[in-house]
Each structure stands twice: as structure tokens, then as C-alpha cells.
Amino acid sequence: MSDTSTQSRGKGHWTRHLTQETIVLALTVAMFAMFSFILDNFFSSGNVITLLRSVSVLGMLGLGMAITVIGRGVDLSMVATMVVGIVWSLKLHQSGMDFVTALIIGAAFAIVMGMIIGIIVAYAEIPAVFTTLAMGPVIFGIGNVAFFTEDTHNAPADVEWLRALGFERFLGVPASIYILAASAFLVFLFLRYTRYGRSIYAIGDNMLAARHTGFPVRPMLVGKYVLAALIAFMVGLIFTATNSGINTRLVYTTLVYDVLLVVVLGGIGLSGGKGGVRNVIVGTLFVGVLLNGMTIMNLSYTTQNFIKSLVMLVALIAETMLNPRDEQTSQSGDI
Structure with a gap:
């Protein structure tokens, strides 16, 4: 075998492994090393714990977003659903209801909102991006009118397991990180080994073919x-437990776009049918390190949003180049 063919095969081997996921992982390691070198408090144990806690919330929301994106969709109303559902549960508990019962009612509210969104997307065939963009304010409006008027809502002091959920540590690692790991493992099993999970990939890859196949x-x-x-x-x-409460103004922040950045940056294609839990973990680590570093650097809110938007734009361009839309993909619909 000639040297030229050997070199060509070697280049092909590296090209196959040089994916968006591996590039982002390498950038994450480099960025973590850079921040550790230039920022005095970045590598401190307290800051690493803070980083891990913020990563847990981003990562778990990213898992939910990933499921919708893999199935060629998107859910921009996730934060509104999260805030209204949990705040209503807190209000019900404050009025004298058992906390577990209040949580069940709040979860039922979230399920109903998810059903409404799904019905509009699936049966009215309105693109998910427009449906969820409109449903976010609707969901929050329902909460403001019917469930609460205050912005800040504290976690109940009489629920010991909730306090442990937010502040207990095992081997120095917060409980929320173990919950993220368990959630990632469960979503991995769901997507890889259940018929429903595999069907989400099939629908995302080609909805028309999935329908004709009998799904x-x-x-x-x-x-x-x-x-x-x-x-x-x-x-x-989890957010309420780790922060001893929740503020409804979280809906007005860029959290949902941070979650979308996690998914897109990690390498889950917006064209659907591709990606998985590993991509979410990689994207979560990158965004978590970036946000933590910018916070310690005391960058303004506007500057942080500009940098995140720029990263999002680059990620979208890279995703489009790595996953070009063909004629069959275009005919299957948009998110």
C-alpha cells in the first residue's frame, strides 16, 4: 500500500471523528483552563460547586428540549411551564395543602399545557416554534391571573426532603448533580431502548415516512x-430547592434560549432525528463554563447576551453545514 493511500486513510479517520460534539468538548476544556488561569476565583471549590449547580438546571432542561428537537420540534414555553406549575404548587401548600398533593396538581397543570401545545402542533399543524413562542406568554398569563400576583416565592421551610434536595452533598457533590446524572441515564434508556424513544428519532428523521410506516x-x-x-x-x-425559592421573573430571562443553545451547541441537529444525551452533556458543560466565567468577569447583562447570541449564531451555522437539508428533509416540515 502506498504512502499516499495510507495518509488519505489516516486523514479520513480523523475527519470522521472531528464532529461538532468533539470540537465543542475540546473548546470547553480549553475555556475552562483559560478561565482557571486568568480568573482568581474560578477554580475555587465554592465556584466549582456553583458551576455544578447551575449546570444541573441547564442540563435537565436541555434533556427535555432535546427530546422535542430530536423529534423535529422545539419548546420555547418550557420555562413558563416550569415557573407557573411550581409556583402554583407553592401557593397551594401555603394555603394549607399537603406539599406532595400540591406538587401533583402543579404537575397536572404542566401536563395539560404540554397536551395543548402538542395538539396544536400535531393536529392544527402550526409550526412548533410559533406555537410554543405564543404559548409561553399565555401560560404565564394564566398563572398571573389565576394563581399568583407576587414575584418571589420561597421554598417551604417545613419540607425537610426539599431542603436536602437542594443542599445535601455526597462526597462533596450537590444532590442536584446526582439527579442530573440519573435523569440523563433515564433519558438515554428511553431514547435508545424504548419503542417510543426510537419512534421519536423516526419522526424527526422523516415524518411522512414514519406516518406511512404506520407510526x-x-x-x-x-x-x-x-x-x-x-x-x-x-x-x-430542583431549582426551587437549590435556590430556596423561585422568582416568576425567571420567565423574562434568557434561560430558555440558554437551554436551546445547550442543545444546538452540543450537536443535536434542528433538522431532527439526530443526537442524544451525550450531546446535551457536552453543550451543558460548554454553556455552564461560559456563563460562569462571564459572571466572575462581571460582564454586563447586555454583553453576556451578545456573546451568547454570537455563539448561538455560530452553532446554527455549523449545524446547518454539518446537517444540510435535502429535498426529502424539506418536504417533511419545519419546526
Whole structure:
């Protein structure tokens, strides 16, 4: 075998492994090393714990977003569902209801909102990006009118397991990180080994082909948004525990776009049918390190948003180049 063919094969080997995921992982390691070198408090144990806690919320929301994106969709109403569902549960508990019962009612609210979104997307065939963009303010408006008027809502002091959920550590690692790991493992099993999970990939890859094959596409689309809404509610509980409460103004922040950045940056294609839990973890680590570093550098809110938007734009361009849309993909619909 000639040297030229050997070199060509070697280059092909490296090209196959040089994916968006590996590039982002390498950039994350480099960025972490750079921040550790130039920022005095970045590598401190306290800051690493703070970073891990913020990563847990981003990562779990990213898992819910990933399920919708893999199935060629998107859910921009996740944060509104999370906030309204958990705040209503807190208000019900403050009025004298058992906390577990209040959580069940809040989760039921999230499920209903997810069903409404899914029905609009699946049966009215309105693109998910427009449906969820409109439903976010609707969901928050329902909460403001019917459930609460205050901005700040504290976690109940009489629920010991909730306090442990937010502040207990094992081997120095917060409980929320173990919950993220367990959630990632469960979503991995769901997507890889259940028929429903594999069907989400099939629908995302080619919805028309999935329908002609006999998949109940519309009910599965509804179920996908219900699952995302339920995950969002559960993340709201973790957020409340780790922050000793929740502020409804979280809806007005860029959190949902940070979550979308996690998914897109990690390498889950917006064209659907590709990606998985590993991509979410990689994207979560990158965004978590970036946000933490910018916070320690005391960059203004506007500057941080500019940098995140620029990163999002680059990620979208890279995703489009790595996953070009062909004629068959275009005919299958947009998110």
C-alpha cells in the first residue's frame, strides 16, 4: 500500500471523528483552563460547586428540549411551564395543602399545557416554534391571573426532603448533580431502548415516512410535548430547592434560549432525528463554563447576551453545514 493511500486513510479517520460534539468538548476544556488561569476565583471549590449547580438546571432542561428537537420540534414555553406549575404548587401548600398533593396538581397543570401545545402542533399543524413562542406568554398569563400576583416565592421551610434536595452533598457533590446524572441515564434508556424513544428519532428523521410506516405520529407528537412539560416542572422543583425559592421573573430571562443553545451547541441537529444525551452533556458543560466565567468577569447583562447570541449564531451555522437539508428533509416540515 502506498504512502499516499495510507495518509488519505489516516486523514479520513480523523475527519470522521472531528464532529461538532468533539470540537465543542475540546473548546470547553480549553475555556475552562483559560478561565482557571486568568480568573482568581474560578477554580475555587465554592465556584466549582456553583458551576455544578447551575449546570444541573441547564442540563435537565436541555434533556427535555432535546427530546422535542430530536423529534423535529422545539419548546420555547418550557420555562413558563416550569415557573407557573411550581409556583402554583407553592401557593397551594401555603394555603394549607399537603406539599406532595400540591406538587401533583402543579404537575397536572404542566401536563395539560404540554397536551395543548402538542395538539396544536400535531393536529392544527402550526409550526412548533410559533406555537410554543405564543404559548409561553399565555401560560404565564394564566398563572398571573389565576394563581399568583407576587414575584418571589420561597421554598417551604417545613419540607425537610426539599431542603436536602437542594443542599445535601455526597462526597462533596450537590444532590442536584446526582439527579442530573440519573435523569440523563433515564433519558438515554428511553431514547435508545424504548419503542417510543426510537419512534421519536423516526419522526424527526422523516415524518411522512414514519406516518406511512404506520407510526401514530400525531399522538406521539402530543406525548413528546407532554414529556417535555413534565421534565420542566421537575426541574422547577430542583431549582426551587437549590435556590430556596423561585422568582416568576425567571420567565423574562434568557434561560430558555440558554437551554436551546445547550442543545444546538452540543450537536443535536434542528433538522431532527439526530443526537442524544451525550450531546446535551457536552453543550451543558460548554454553556455552564461560559456563563460562569462571564459572571466572575462581571460582564454586563447586555454583553453576556451578545456573546451568547454570537455563539448561538455560530452553532446554527455549523449545524446547518454539518446537517444540510435535502429535498426529502424539506418536504417533511419545519419546526
